[in-house]
Amino acid sequence: QQQVKQSPQSLIVQKGGISIINCAYENTAFDYFPWYQQFPGKGPALLIAIRPDVSEKKEGRFTISFNKSAKQFSLHIMDSQPGDSATYFCAASISGSSYKLIFGSGTRLLVRP
């Protein structure tokens, strides 16, 4: 019940296309859903995050869509660029008493020029 399932494992998109990465969870107590971006040789960095009281959050070309009833959330990268090529991790946590971040298994994105 503590798992966060992420798909696909890898994704290849042409420059200018839309990249979509999906995550699903079981624990309805999760109330914070961040996405992290990791480039080779670097640690993960927070990209964008959402709370379950909104269904969508947009920051530039990055959008999180959240479906509370389906217990799913996804990252959309519009107008994908070669510089977006990285590994993306979704995560979930419970604010307040527990601060553990439960990470998905990661998606390796390659954006072709």
Added chain:
Amino acid sequence: ETGVTQTPRHLVMGMTNKKSLKCEQHLGHNAMYWYKQSAKKPLELMFVYNFKEQTENNSVPSRFSPECPNSSHLFLHLHTLQPEDSALYLCASSQRERSSYNEQFFGPGTRLTVL
């Protein structure tokens, strides 16, 4: 840079060696974390320190020994490791408050190879 530094960046050690990984955060945070990142696996939380006190140990083998002398520094002492312990070890920090969300800031990691 994220404000979290880790040294060394790369480490090769034999199974009988003893070595230590160091993490330092310059963000004024009160919580620090060790994660293990292996190929094709989710990030695995190893240890959590809150105000220098260990609050979580995710069934990590005793050959990994954490130390947190103050809220800015975190060490991971390694001894008699196994080849399967080869991985990227990531340190993170966050500001833990009762009503806050857990935004963690990661260091660049130490790439460990156990021969």
